[in-house]
Amino acid sequence: MELVVTRNFGRPESWTLASYREAGGYEALERVLKEMTPEEVTDLIKASDLTGRGGAFFPTGLKWEFVRKDPKTPRYVVVNADESEPGTYVNRLSLELDPHMTIEGMIIAAYASNAERGYFYIRGEYGLSHERVKAAMREAYEAGYLGQGICGRDDFNLEVEFRRGAGAYIVGEETALFNSLEGKRGNPRFKPPFPTNFGVWGLPTAINNVETLAAAPAIVMNGAEWFKDLGIGDAAGTKMYCLSGNVVNPVCVELPLGVSAREVIMEHGGGVPEGRTLKGFKPGGASSAPLTPAELDAALEPKSMADLGTIMGTGGVVVFDDTTCMVDVAYRDALFFEDESCGFCIPCREGTPNLVQICERILHGQGTMDDLDLLEELGASMMASFCGLGHFAHQPVRGAVSRFRDEFEAYIHGRR
Amino acid sequence: MAIHHTELETPPGREPLPESERPKLETLRERLQPLKELPGSSIEALYAAQELFSYVPPEAMTLIAEELKIPESQVFGVVTFYTMFSLEPQAPNVLRVCRDLSCHLAGAPKLIGALEDALGVRHGHTSPDGQFTLKVVSCLGLCDMQPALLVNLDQHGPVMPDDVPDLLDGIRNGAG
Ligand SMILES: Cc1cc2nc3c(=O)[nH]c(=O)nc-3n(C[C@H](O)[C@H](O)[C@H](O)COP(=O)(O)O)c2cc1C
Ligand code: SF4
Numbered sequence: 001m002e003l004v005v006t007r008n009f010g011r012p013e014s015w016t017l018a019s020y021r022e023a024g025g026y027e028a029l030e031r032v033l034k035e036m037t038p039e040e041v042t043d044l045i046k047a048s049d050l051t052g053r054g055g056a057f058f059p060t061g062l063k064w065e066f067v068r069k070d071p072k073t074p075r076y077v078v079v080n081a082d083e084s085e086p087g088t089y090v091n092r093l094s095l096e097l098d099p100h101m102t103i104e105g106m107i108i109a110a111y112a113s114n115a116e117r118g119y120f121y122i123r124g125e126y127g128l129s130h131e132r133v134k135a136a137m138r139e140a141y142e143a144g145y146l147g148q149g150i151c152g153r154d155d156f157n158l159e160v161e162f163r164r165g166a167g168a169y170i171v172g173e174e175t176a177l178f179n180s181l182e183g184k185r186g187n188p189r190f191k192p193p194f195p196t197n198f199g200v201w202g203l204p205t206a207i208n209n210v211e212t213l214a215a216a217p218a219i220v221m222n223g224a225e226w227f228k229d230l231g232i233g234d235a236a237g238t239k240m241y242c243l244s245g246n247v248v249n250p251v252c253v254e255l256p257l258g259v260s261a262r263e264v265i266m267e268h269g270g271g272v273p274e275g276r277t278l279k280g281f282k283p284g285g286a287s288s289a290p291l292t293p294a295e296l297d298a299a300l301e302p303k304s305m306a307d308l309g310t311i312m313g314t315g316g317v318v319v320f321d322d323t324t325c326m327v328d329v330a331y332r333d334a335l336f337f338e339d340e341s342c343g344f345c346i347p348c349r350e351g352t353p354n355l356v357q358i359c360e361r362i363l364h365g366q367g368t369m370d371d372l373d374l375l376e377e378l379g380a381s382m383m384a385s386f387c388g389l390g391h392f393a394h395q396p397v398r399g400a401v402s403r404f405r406d407e408f409e410a411y412i413h414g415r416r
Numbered sequence: 417m418a419i420h421h422t423e424l425e426t427p428p429g430r431e432p433l434p435e436s437e438r439p440k441l442e443t444l445r446e447r448l449q450p451l452k453e454l455p456g457s458s459i460e461a462l463y464a465a466q467e468l469f470s471y472v473p474p475e476a477m478t479l480i481a482e483e484l485k486i487p488e489s490q491v492f493g494v495v496t497f498y499t500m501f502s503l504e505p506q507a508p509n510v511l512r513v514c515r516d517l518s519c520h521l522a523g524a525p526k527l528i529g530a531l532e533d534a535l536g537v538r539h540g541h542t543s544p545d546g547q548f549t550l551k552v553v554s555c556l557g558l559c560d561m562q563p564a565l566l567v568n569l570d571q572h573g574p575v576m577p578d579d580v581p582d583l584l585d586g587i588r589n590g591a592g
């Protein structure tokens with residue numbers, strides 16, 4: 001398998017400019033600036049079918065084109081490195097091991113969307129990432145890849161500011177991130193208008209996940225078809241999948257988008273520990289509803305996950321063996337969303353603690369069958385939430401009930 | 417950000433800054449000067465305050481509001497929004513232990529218990545020797561190191577209950 005975004009991870013001092021250049025780094029940027037118009041770049045990225053790795057899988061080329069076509073200036077590019085979805089650590093590895101690849105992708109995105117300012121926003125807890133990205137940005141400025149007159153093109157400037165968060169999952173939501181950049185509380189904003197027209201400071205903004213941007217240089221060098229063909233079936237490109245939970249090897253592997261959960265968990269994760277059996281798994285972080293071993297052959301890509309009533313999410317695959325209680329799993333997810341709800345809208349602010357209470361009731365043997373129906377009703381009411389957090393928060397709990405109902409009933413009927 | 421979670425600390429007192437700490441406000445004022453050129457940098461301003469005082473005292477919030485020309489209510493809103501800011505004094509070593517799913521499955525509850533025993537405090541509090549503040553937090557993005565924790569911003573994991581004495585000794589001896 002050809003690697004795209006992790007191909008430099010094993011190189012000595014892979015995070016330095018010297019190492020990145022030795023591996024062909026910034027050649028894509030030079031090619032773009034010498035040979036391509038911004039239109040040609042967005043056409044290329046559109047043709048590659050690159051979609052947002054932050055979880056929403058929106059077409060990246062289209063996003064950059066929307067920004068370019070908005071007449072308001074200055075336009076912005078923003079790197080979303082707020083990665084905080086439980087079970088997910090793919091962006092952290094990219095930031096620690098190959099920050100320049102994301103920076104190069106960001107500069108290409110700026111050129112394609114005719115942006116002249118940018119922010120690199122990293123969650124507050126990623127200390128090593130802060131150091132590596134700040135150092136890489138300094139190197140990029142010194143080498144003339146950032147700043148005024150990039151690579152000798154006096155019509156292309158990009159000033160990027162490094163920013164860090166301070167502990168808030170919700171700030172990963174793009175409009176909340178803009179509020180955070182503006183020095184405000186990180187509550188989400190109403191959409192529309194969308195970030196491409198009304199982003200940070202109300203200006204057109206291309207905001208992308210680290211992994212999305214990191215894929216751009218390789219697409220420039222190898223072409224749209226090459227990237228598209230790396231995926232399985234209709235899915236294009238690769239994805240970093242990362243494993244955790246009851247798995248022998250909690251590792252991150254870059255694989256074709258659309259690989260089966262079986263391959264990720266069994267081959268790369270080494271399956272569950274000796275003497276245990278697989279009970280289930282989550283395909284992509286806390287927000288994704290769990291699946292069963294019968295669904296191991298499903299393709300880990302957005303469409304087939306949606307068909308199964310869950311989401312592809314972030315690629316954070318969490319594995320459960322027979323020693324794990326699925327009611328407890330649902331409870332842990334509920335606790336996470338209760339803590340991370342920003343409290344701005346009622347369905348989520350009230351709904352997330354309700355999810356916790358119902359799970360607690362069931363775990364303490366005080367639940368009734370009505371509670372399982374109540375979860376369904378609560379989920380429906382939470383769909384009226386203001387942002388994606390509230391829309392997703394109930395899915396893992398309800399998903400656990402629908403796939404592992406016998407475990408919930410065992411508590412309710414006092415068999416546990 | 418949780419509103420009424422049982423694991424949350426009691427609402428912090430808004431004690432005025434002790435007289436001995438007041439000179440640091442001048443240092444803070446100096447450190448805020450470059451941030452005036454960077455609109456929206458209230459988070460960095462608060463980090464600067466927390467670095468000096470170990471927490472964000474009310475006087476620092478007033479100063480930040482004045483210097484950055486933003487309402488004090490906005491500064492307070494930001495401090496209370498982000499979990500990494502504290503309104504109460506903290507120890508020089510803040511331990512943040514992940515309690516989310518992957519770490520939970522890998523033994524985070526036992527790890528938290530071992531840390532509470534070794535430090536002699538419940539999480540959310542500072543150890544009697546004043547060296548450690550223990551916090552239980554959401555996923556740190558260190559799930560490959562499950563169960564994981566941060567010592568200030570240094571990443572550790574997997575940390576098993578048996579590793580706790582050595583970990584704490586290491587930090588006490590400055591190797592943290
Ligand atoms: C609650 C919530 C949290 C999110 N957290 C992140 C995050 O940490 N990182 C990220 O890239 N996208 C996150 N997103 C998605 C972003 O809103 C946005 O879609 C993404 O940054 C766009 O970049 P992409 O197109 O490259 O994926 C989150 C969305 C929601 C609703
Ligand atoms: S859904 Fe939740 S996180 Fe989103 S705005 Fe409402 S309260 Fe905040």
Ligand code: FES
Pocket residue numbers: 086087088514515516517518519520554555556557558559562564
């Ligand atoms: S679940 Fe503990 S670091 Fe991610």
